Amino acid sequence: MKTKENPYKGALSTMRRAFLTVGLFSAAINILMLTGPLYMLQVYDRVLSSGSVATLQGLFVIVVILYAFLGIYEFLRARLLSRASYRLDQQVGADAFGFWLRSGFVENREHYNPVQDLAVVRSFLASPAILGLFDLPWIPIFLAVVFIIHPWLGWLTVAGAVVVIIAAVVNRYASRDPIKQGGVSEGVERSFVERARRNAEPILALGMLNKVTDRWSALHQTSLGHNQGGGDRSEVVAAFSKSFRLLLQSALLTVGAFLALRQEISPGMIIATSIVAGRALAPVDQVIGHWRSIGRAGDAHRRLKEAMDHIPDSEAGFDLPDPKGHLVVQNVTKLTPRNSLVSDRPRILERISFELQPGDGLGVVGSSAAGKSSLARILVGLWQPDQGEVRLDGATLNQWHNDDLGRHIGYLPQKVEMLPGTIAENIARFDPKARDEDVIEAAQIAGVHDMILKMPQGYATYVGTTDQPLSGGQTQRLGLARALYGQPRLLVLDEPNSNLDAKGDEALASAVMGMRKKGCTVLVMAHRPSVIQAVNKILILHEGKVGRFGMKEDVLQHAAPPQRPAAVASPSSVFEE
Known part of the structure; x- marks a missing residue:
C-alpha cells in the first residue's frame, strides 16, 4: 500500500x-x-x-x-x-x-x-521543560559577562558549569534505560488493563478477580520499578546540582570579596557576579529537574517519526466507477505475522481462488482455524495477501480511494461492538450527512426496525456504554444493519448468526436473499447451516486450503455419505467436514 x-x-x-x-x-x-x-x-x-x-x-x-x-x-x-x-x-x-x-x-x-x-x-x-532547552544556548553569554567582571570569577564559573554539565550527562546515561523500559512497561500494563476491563464479565463470574489483580499488580510494580529507578538517579543528580550551584554562588561571593579587598572589583560587582553566574547555570538545573519528562518526550518523538x-x-487510488460486485480472488496466500523468535511462517491461507458474479451468495464453511475470518479480512482490505490478489470489478482493492471502497463494502466481523453514540449514528457509520430514510432502510433489511422502535428513544437511543447494555444478539443484528447501510455491492458476514435465535436466523437469511436480489455479492462465513439456505455457492476451507468450491447443490451432492451415492447431503453435514 x-x-x-x-x-x-x-x-x-x-x-x-x-x-x-x-x-x-x-x-x-x-x-x-x-x-x-x-x-x-x-x-x-x-x-x-x-x-x-x-x-x-x-x-x-x-x-x-x-x-x-x-x-x-x-x-x-x-x-x-x-x-x-x-x-x-x-x-x-x-x-x-x-x-x-x-x-x-x-x-x-x-x-x-x-x-x-x-x-x-x-x-x-x-x-516548562522545553524552556530550559531554549535557554541553554545562552549560557556562554552570561559566562562572558562574568569574565568581563574578572577572569578569576569567569574561570570559577566555567569550572562550576563543567561540573554541572558532567552531572547532567551522567544523569542522561544513567536514567535513559530505566525511563525507556518504564515506557515499555507502562504500555504493557495499559494493554492488560484495557483487555481486562473488556473481559470483566468472565473475570468476575469465574472468580478470577484476585488473580487478575495480582497479575496487574506485578505489571504495575514492574512499571513503577523502572520509573522509580530512573527517578531515583535523576533525583540524586538534581539534588547535587542544586546544592553545588548554591555552593558555587557562595564561592563566587568569597572570591569576589577577596578581589574587592584587593580593589580589583567594586562591591557592586560581587552581587552582580553571583546573580549572573546563578542565571548561567539555571537552565542546566531546569533541564536536570525535568529530565524524566524530556526523556519520555524524546522517546515519544522517535516513535512518532517511525510510526x-x-x-x-x-x-x-482513483475515482473508479461504482462497482457492480464482480469479485475475483486469485491465488491468495496469507502467512502468519513475522516473529523474531520463529523464522518459519506457517500459511494461514494457501492459494485461495474463486470468482463470484453480482448477486451470487457464497457460504464459506469449515472447522475452526480453517481460515474463514482471515479470508474475510483480506476480502474487505483489512489484511493484505502475501501472494495473490483480490479484484473487485477488475480493480485490486488498493486502486480505490479508501473512503470510496468502504462505501461499497458491508462487513460484519465476529466480534461486534457499538461505538458510543446513537443507534442511528452507529448504523449510518457515523456519517454526518446520513439520511434518516437510508438508516431506516438498512434496519428494515436487517429486520431490526421493530426492535429499535421498542427501545427507550428508538433510533436516538444512546448505545455503546454501560448505561444502555445490549444483548449479544441485539448487537449482532445492529452490526448487520450497519453492514447493510448504503446498499453495498460486496457484503462479507463473518459468523453473522453466532448470537442469533431462530427469529434472528430468519431475518439474517431474508437479508442475504434481499441483498442478492439487489445485485449485491454476499459472502457468509458460518459454522451453523441455517444461513447457507440463502446462498447459491459454497466454498469449503480445510486448513487454509480450498476443499471444494462450486454450486451449492453440487457441493452438497459430493458431501453425501459414500453408502448413499444418490443421496444429497444436508447442509449440516458440510460443517462436519
Whole structure:
C-alpha cells in the first residue's frame, strides 16, 4: 500500500517558524535577565557613592520598563509554544488515530501507540521543560559577562558549569534505560488493563478477580520499578546540582570579596557576579529537574517519526466507477505475522481462488482455524495477501480511494461492538450527512426496525456504554444493519448468526436473499447451516486450503455419505467436514 509523506515530519517543519520566534524571544529574555545584576551594580557603585536620589529614581523607572518587557516576552514565548503544541495535535491527530486503529492489522505495528505519544509530545511542548532547552544556548553569554567582571570569577564559573554539565550527562546515561523500559512497561500494563476491563464479565463470574489483580499488580510494580529507578538517579543528580550551584554562588561571593579587598572589583560587582553566574547555570538545573519528562518526550518523538512513516496515503487510488460486485480472488496466500523468535511462517491461507458474479451468495464453511475470518479480512482490505490478489470489478482493492471502497463494502466481523453514540449514528457509520430514510432502510433489511422502535428513544437511543447494555444478539443484528447501510455491492458476514435465535436466523437469511436480489455479492462465513439456505455457492476451507468450491447443490451432492451415492447431503453435514 502506498504511504504518504510523513505527516509528523511535515507538521514539525511547519513549526520551524514558531520555534525560531521562540528562540528570538528567548534571546531577548536572557538579555533582559541582565537587568537585575546591572541594576544592583549601578545602585552599589553609583547611587550609594553619589547619594543621588534622581539617579536612583531614573534607574528604577528603566528597570520597571525592562521587567515589563521581560514579562511580555515570557508570556509570548509560553503562548507560542502552547499554540504550537495544539497545532501539532490538529495536524497529526487524525493520522495518529487512524494508524492506531489500523495497527492491529499490520505486522510489527502493535507496539506503537501514536495517540499517546502525540499527547506526550504535545504536553512537553507546552511545559516548562522545553524552556530550559531554549535557554541553554545562552549560557556562554552570561559566562562572558562574568569574565568581563574578572577572569578569576569567569574561570570559577566555567569550572562550576563543567561540573554541572558532567552531572547532567551522567544523569542522561544513567536514567535513559530505566525511563525507556518504564515506557515499555507502562504500555504493557495499559494493554492488560484495557483487555481486562473488556473481559470483566468472565473475570468476575469465574472468580478470577484476585488473580487478575495480582497479575496487574506485578505489571504495575514492574512499571513503577523502572520509573522509580530512573527517578531515583535523576533525583540524586538534581539534588547535587542544586546544592553545588548554591555552593558555587557562595564561592563566587568569597572570591569576589577577596578581589574587592584587593580593589580589583567594586562591591557592586560581587552581587552582580553571583546573580549572573546563578542565571548561567539555571537552565542546566531546569533541564536536570525535568529530565524524566524530556526523556519520555524524546522517546515519544522517535516513535512518532517511525510510526508516521507507515501512514497509508488516503489520497492514493482513483475515482473508479461504482462497482457492480464482480469479485475475483486469485491465488491468495496469507502467512502468519513475522516473529523474531520463529523464522518459519506457517500459511494461514494457501492459494485461495474463486470468482463470484453480482448477486451470487457464497457460504464459506469449515472447522475452526480453517481460515474463514482471515479470508474475510483480506476480502474487505483489512489484511493484505502475501501472494495473490483480490479484484473487485477488475480493480485490486488498493486502486480505490479508501473512503470510496468502504462505501461499497458491508462487513460484519465476529466480534461486534457499538461505538458510543446513537443507534442511528452507529448504523449510518457515523456519517454526518446520513439520511434518516437510508438508516431506516438498512434496519428494515436487517429486520431490526421493530426492535429499535421498542427501545427507550428508538433510533436516538444512546448505545455503546454501560448505561444502555445490549444483548449479544441485539448487537449482532445492529452490526448487520450497519453492514447493510448504503446498499453495498460486496457484503462479507463473518459468523453473522453466532448470537442469533431462530427469529434472528430468519431475518439474517431474508437479508442475504434481499441483498442478492439487489445485485449485491454476499459472502457468509458460518459454522451453523441455517444461513447457507440463502446462498447459491459454497466454498469449503480445510486448513487454509480450498476443499471444494462450486454450486451449492453440487457441493452438497459430493458431501453425501459414500453408502448413499444418490443421496444429497444436508447442509449440516458440510460443517462436519
